[in-house]
Amino acid sequence: MANAPVYMIANLVVSDVDEYRKYEKGFFPILKRFNGEFITVDDSHENLEGSDPLKGRVVIFKFPSEQAAKKWYNDEEYQNLSEFRRSGTTLKSLTMVHGLPPRE
DSSP, X not given: OTTSOEEEEEEEEESOHHHHHHHHHHHHHHXXXXXXXXXXXXXXXXXXXXXXXXXXXXXXXXESSXXXXXXXXXXXHHHHHHHHHHXXXXXXXXXXXXXXXXXX
């Protein structure tokens, strides 16, 4: 699925707003550098079914490929920035979901 986009779904609980804000301020420039696209954030999502609902904040963003997403995640600048997220939140999950390839 080299030509397929990937969607990142982050679920976290913010415990220190000031630390998390430092992460947010640096997040978008790095996301754009890897051709990432912010889709949405939701602090009041609703679980309709299932026994393990998401808790806290849900963030969804997209990359043009799995390779771009992995380069973003492994980027030294992003990993340094993510220390603010780690100190200001409890990350429940960061999940990469593969999109469908373009139809031919």
